[in-house]
Amino acid sequence: MRSLSTADYIVFLGYFILIVGYGLWIYNRKKKETESSNDYFLAEGSLTWWAIGASLIASNISAEQFIGMSGSGFKLGIAIASYEWMAALTLIIVAVFFIPVYLKNKIFTMPQFLNQRYNGTVAMIMAVFWLLLYVIVNLTSILYLGALAITSISGLDFNLCIAFLAVFSIMITLGGMKVIGFTDVIQVFFLIMGGLITTYLALNLVSDEFGGSGIIDGFGIMTEKAQTHFHMMFSKDNENYSELPGISTIIGGMMIVNLNYWGCNQYITQRALGADLPTARGGLLFAAFLKLLMPLIVVIPGIAAYVLYQNGGFQAEMLQDGSVNPDRAYPVLLNLLPSGLKGLSFAALTAAIVASLAGKANSIATIFTLDIYKKTLNPEASEKKQVQVGKITVVAAMIIAIIIAPFLGIDKKGGFQFIQEYTGFVSPGIFAMFLLGFFWKKATSNAALFATIGGFLFSIFFKFLPAYVDLSFLYDWGFAVPNAAGVYEIPFLDRMAFVFIICIVGMFFISKKETQKGITPNGLEIDTTMFRVQPAFMVGSLIVIALIAALYTLLW
Numbered sequence: 367m368r369s370l371s372t373a374d375y376i377v378f379l380g381y382f383i384l385i386v387g388y389g390l391w392i393y394n395r396k397k398k399e400t401e402s403s404n405d406y407f408l409a410e411g412s413l414t415w416w417a418i419g420a421s422l423i424a425s426n427i428s429a430e431q432f433i434g435m436s437g438s439g440f441k442l443g444i445a446i447a448s449y450e451w452m453a454a455l456t457l458i459i460v461a462v463f464f465i466p467v468y469l470k471n472k473i474f475t476m477p478q479f480l481n482q483r484y485n486g487t488v489a490m491i492m493a494v495f496w497l498l499l500y501v502i503v504n505l506t507s508i509l510y511l512g513a514l515a516i517t518s519i520s521g522l523d524f525n526l527c528i529a530f531l532a533v534f535s536i537m538i539t540l541g542g543m544k545v546i547g548f549t550d551v552i553q554v555f556f557l558i559m560g561g562l563i564t565t566y567l568a569l570n571l572v573s574d575e576f577g578g579s580g581i582i583d584g585f586g587i588m589t590e591k592a593q594t595h596f597h598m599m600f601s602k603d604n605e606n607y608s609e610l611p612g613i614s615t616i617i618g619g620m621m622i623v624n625l626n627y628w629g630c631n632q633y634i635t636q637r638a639l640g641a642d643l644p645t646a647r648g649g650l651l652f653a654a655f656l657k658l659l660m661p662l663i664v665v666i667p668g669i670a671a672y673v674l675y676q677n678g679g680f681q682a683e684m685l686q687d688g689s690v691n692p693d694r695a696y697p698v699l700l701n702l703l704p705s706g707l708k709g710l711s712f713a714a715l716t717a718a719i720v721a722s723l724a725g726k727a728n729s730i731a732t733i734f735t736l737d738i739y740k741k742t743l744n745p746e747a748s749e750k751k752q753v754q755v756g757k758i759t760v761v762a763a764m765i766i767a768i769i770i771a772p773f774l775g776i777d778k779k780g781g782f783q784f785i786q787e788y789t790g791f792v793s794p795g796i797f798a799m800f801l802l803g804f805f806w807k808k809a810t811s812n813a814a815l816f817a818t819i820g821g822f823l824f825s826i827f828f829k830f831l832p833a834y835v836d837l838s839f840l841y842d843w844g845f846a847v848p849n850a851a852g853v854y855e856i857p858f859l860d861r862m863a864f865v866f867i868i869c870i871v872g873m874f875f876i877s878k879k880e881t882q883k884g885i886t887p888n889g890l891e892i893d894t895t896m897f898r899v900q901p902a903f904m905v906g907s908l909i910v911i912a913l914i915a916a917l918y919t920l921l922w
Contacts (some may be wrong), residue, residue: 369521374709381556381713385720386537389549393541414640417551417860418649421900422457423656424550425725427557427718428508431664433515436691440675442594442606444921448615454657456624458907465638466896467804468645474639476632477737481804481914483888484811486741492756492796493737495803496632499789501763502770505726509764511770512719513765519712528771529715535723539731539760546724553717554656560714561663565708566886568670584670591673598921602844612844613855615917619859622866623790626797632729644900651906658913664696671695671841686692694820709713723764730763731756749846782843792831794862795821798869802877810880813873822868849917867875 370378411523413421438446473479476496481489520527538549569584576587591598599615600607626858628634638646652893672695675684683698684690700711733757747755799817802809831837832846837854840846846854856864881887899907 368369369911370712371705372518373706374712377706377709378713378716381535381710381717385549385552385717386894388552389538389541392549413637413645413649415641415645415648416640416652416659418646418658419652420636420727421546421553422649422653423660424721425554425559425634425637426722427660427664428512428722428876432527432561432659432715433511433693433696435664436671436696437694440596440669440672440692440715441666442610443597443669444665444673445594445598445606445610445615446495446666447917448610450618450657450660451664451917452616452620452911453624453628454654455914456621456628457650457654457657458910459625460629460635461647461903462897463607463824464804464898465635465646466526467890468635468639469891470896471890472653474633475733475736476630477733479800479803480814481737483809483886483890484799484814488799488811488814488818489737490742491815493733495792497738499792500730500733501766503789505730506749506767508630508719508722508726509767511865512715512723512889515570515697515719516712516714518694519700519704519708519715520635528768529721531723532768534716535720536761536764537836538720539727539817540757540909544719546721546728550721550725556710556714556717557721558656558659558663558714560711560717563664564696564699564703564711564714566671567703568667571699572673573671575674575679585666588666588669588673592669595669598877599754607844607847608849608857609853609861611847614857614863615673619857619862619866622862623859626666626793626800628799630796631887632733635801636729636732637725638715644903646905647899649900651903651910653908654910658917659856667699668692668695671699673783675843686838711743724737727760727763731759734759764786764875776841787894790858790887791825792822794819794825795819798866798873802870802873804890805876805892806888809873810877810885812880813876816872816876817869820872821865824865824868825861828856828864832856832922886890 433436433448435446462837468479471479471482473482476490477493480492485565509528509531512531513524516522516527517524538546563780566581566746569581569588571584571589572578573580573584576591599612600610602612612619638649641649670679670682674680675690680698683701684692684694700708700715737751739755740752744751795817798821799809799814803814832853832855837846837856838848838854841848841854845860848855849855851855875885
């Protein structure tokens, strides 16, 4: 039933009061400090390791995970968990190798890194690009897909839901990164608790449907009834291979997706850039442990819905325009929750959406204020003025997102696919530019421009190449598979790997040629001692890696 009971509204109201009240308490307690731009945008020196880790996850997990990844669980199975489990490994890599470089060189924004490492042209191009990407693609899709999800569960008017999400996230964002970071701890609590309740319900439904008893039986029945949904690796004759192309989900394009997202993304790295190195690393490690848990919350319910659907359940509820829509799996399950528990899961979904919106809006404000307004529009701006501009930017970005969201076709593409389609064209080039910028002092600014612009053009080239060239000769290598029309296409993740390699090679030769002409690049300050880790971090990292290895071995 698409409605909330009085008990559900009471639970949700309690969540709302707790988040807003706690946020106001933090804001008032640190009110004088918010006059500092670094404190407002980065919560410099204020966030603990557990607040950083919780904020990373709260900002990352949103409606596209709850709805989109559960839908992928319905369609693809546990293999979609590669996005989560490989992210856990990526977080450790970022903690060891990327964060020390940022902190040692006092880098607080990604455009600042590009300006310091390359030049102002590269930095400004990317600052404008990131602003457009964050507002037009990310903020808009999270807001729109989140409102659709809440509408499908509560039955409330779509416009009311989108306005509520925008206002709620603005209230949190205006308090600065400190308020976002600490309220995200509560957001993650609701996110995980509500998600686990939904998983518990889903497993019990499977158990009851097939005469079992409890969630253990439910999981066993799922693995029996949907054996093909419990394999991490797809062979090239699998109909879903183009989405998750075998080994590329471990060492290929998946690593580029994750390393770019977790290591070169203002939206994410901002949480750790205001802390000291041990605290930042502790936060990233905590986030890695939480990442291991995410498939239990967002993928298992989708597989459970698939098993129930295959047995005759949810036949009408899963249909949209006459065909099965996997993205309906999670809302269908939520609508079966009893009164009160549905309110808690509803709060969990709202927490995920609002936390992501707040984090994204803060990153938009940070880049615009520090990298555009302060550098080009008003270099003499005071700390107070910068904070004011940041707050205005938050509200303006949210208003723009509300206005343009209905016209982007997000509901037709699906939020997860919408984000991947538009960011995937530039991720390989950006990551190549950052990677060589970090660890190869000879990389030049013209080489960085090649990776940025050339990477985008090569991505388009490989996307449309199958329309003009028969790529069937790549099938035996697993680098091309036929689509529904029989045309051989390069899987998305493989395409990213190809473009990344081209960008690295191109940057190498351009840089070599320029350095031979006497051009001296701006290398960063790096020494090997930066990458040493504390024993506790080493132990925690080894546990995460061992768990990932065990999961892949068990489910290969």
